[in-house]
Structure formats: C-alpha cells, structure tokens
Amino acid sequence: MSLQFDIASTTEHGGRRAQLTLPHGVVQTPVFMPVGTAATVKAVPQDVLEKLNAEIILANTYHLYLRPGHELIRRAGGVHRFMSWQRPMLTDSGGFQVFSLAKLRKITDDGVEFRSHLDGSKHFFSPEHSMEVQIALGADIMMVFDECVETPASWERTKESMALTHAWAARSKKYWEAHRHEVPWASEFAGQHQALFGIVQGGMYADLRRESAACLVEMDFPGYAIGGLAVGEPREVTLEMIALTLEHLPKDKPRYVMGVGYPDEIEEYAKMGVDMMDCVLPTRAGRHGLLFTREDPNNRTSPVVRMNIKKQEFAEDHGPIDAGCGCMVCARYSRAYLRHLFASGEPLGATLNSIHNLAFYLETMERVRTQLANVPR
C-alpha cells in the first residue's frame, strides 16, 4: 500500500474531511502544502515547519534536477533524507517550470527540449525522464509529466495540448509501474512505493475538462490533480473549472488543485471538495513584506486583510501583526520591529513574515477541517 484515503465525513456541498496515509506519515485533509521549491520552503527551517504543523510539503522536480541534480539526491537516500524532513512530500513533474521558466523550448511528441534558466545548458525532459527524476527524489506523491498550455489559448490549441498530456500520462504511468521499486527508500519501507497522480488539463473549456477527466479516470490513478488553473484567468473561471472537473473525478480518491491560491480561495475550494492545494503565495508575499491578517482579529472567519508591513504607519506600532494569530511570530514580535527588519533588508524579516503567513494558511485549513468534521450527517 502506497496511499490510503479515508473519508470521515462529506458535506452537502461536497467538502470532505479525510485522512491521507502515505509512506512517510499521515496527512489530515483538506490540506495546504507549503512549497519547498529547491528542497527548502524559502527562509523557513524544517523544525519550524514541523512546529507549524505542516504535514506535507512540495519540492520542484525541475529545480532539483538542475541543481544539485537528482542523482546526487538519490545517492543521499532521497529528498527526505537530503533535507532532513521525515514527513510526507510531493514533487511536481517539472512540466510547469519547463514551460514557464526555461528558455528556447522545443516540444515534440517525445518530450521537451529546453535550456536551463540558470546557465543556458541544454536539457531534454520526456515523461520517462520526469519519472526517473521523481523516483530518484523519492517524494511520497509524484505527478505525471504534462504540457501546460499558454494562456489564453484557443480551443483547438488546448485540445491538441490535452491529447499530448494524455499520451504523456499513459507513458508516465507505464514507466513508473516498471521502475517504482527503484525509489531510494525501497528497502526501508518494505513493500511501499510512491503514488503517481494524474493531471486533468483542458484549459478554460468545460468540454475539454470533462474529456480530460474521463480519459485520466480511465487510466486509474490513486489521486487526481486539476492543473492549468490560476494562470491569470478571472477568479470565477477558476472556480467554475474546479467545480465542473470535481464532478467528473472519483469521490473516493484525493483531488488536488495545483498552484492555488489566496486564503479565502483555498477555504472556498476545500469546502467544494478539493483535498489538497499548494501555493508559493504565503512565502513569496512574506518575502515582499505582505502579511495576511483578519479584519477582526478576534473573529477568524472575518475577511482576510493584506497588510503591507513597509508602511510608515507601522513604524511605531508595537502590537503584533495579528492579535488573534497563535503563531510564534505574533507571540513575540511587533509590527514596528518587522517593519524595521524589512526596511533594513535583514534576512530575519523574510523568515518571520513567511512563518506568520504559513501559520495563517495552515490555521485557516485547520479551521476548515473542524467545520467539515462537524457537519450533521
């Protein structure tokens, strides 16, 4: 068994309170997964992530493949051991970064040739190679290699890209089935292996989303992601695409929306039946001095407010970022101090801001899980 998904309760709107069991531990869902691009959640040490109760984090295949290299990580025993994080992890396929970061891409049916955004060196990713890299990294959950269509894209272009994504999903699965025993921790976790998720594409077209979901469900994955969203489309469109795709995915398997979103969005999606989400926003915003707070600190369901810590008005404000937040930053440091750190370019500023924002996201999901568990059946 490499993945077990136990649903405790489901609301009339489809939101589910569940538990996901993976080789490296148990994850309470719906869950928000902090993004650790280069095997680090930027500026936040692993022991702090544990204290924040982060149960699963992401790492990016494209970045780790380029630096330090997946073979180095394989020799280290896999990404968990390399970064000293013994809780569950997920790696993306590298597809999204190849299409968004890398230069001079050449796409064929076989795969993608690209140049590194770091040094211009030439590389080739195919579904098989993405699987090989992800098996070497050894995250508990890995993703099929997909093409991410540019936005906006025509229906024809999206359909063509989707067909390639489906062919690549089948090839990813075939390679994974033949090689899954090669994961670096195979002997440590006898009989267990990684779980491979399919990715539904189809752009902003309802008929293509339906077709993509049906095709992937036919291939039978232990979990499904909804990809290609939050790429600049209006929020109502993201919501509509998620809602209609969820209808076509199996109810007994985990469903993951990639790359979303703001705190109020992740709450909304979780209540619709999305089990997993990830986003760089809490840490990226934190490094830019943007902090998430509640309009009424004593009411954790009041609207989310984005505080810009750079503002002069906080120069002598000796209160916490958010008086209702239980995080270690709000318990100890003032707005004035955080503003000073940010204004002086002190690295501690990025760390403390990121910790608060992650705590805000994780606390939001904790509250949503409690709500979903307490619905009358």
Ligand SMILES: [Zn+2]
């Ligand atoms: Zn806080």
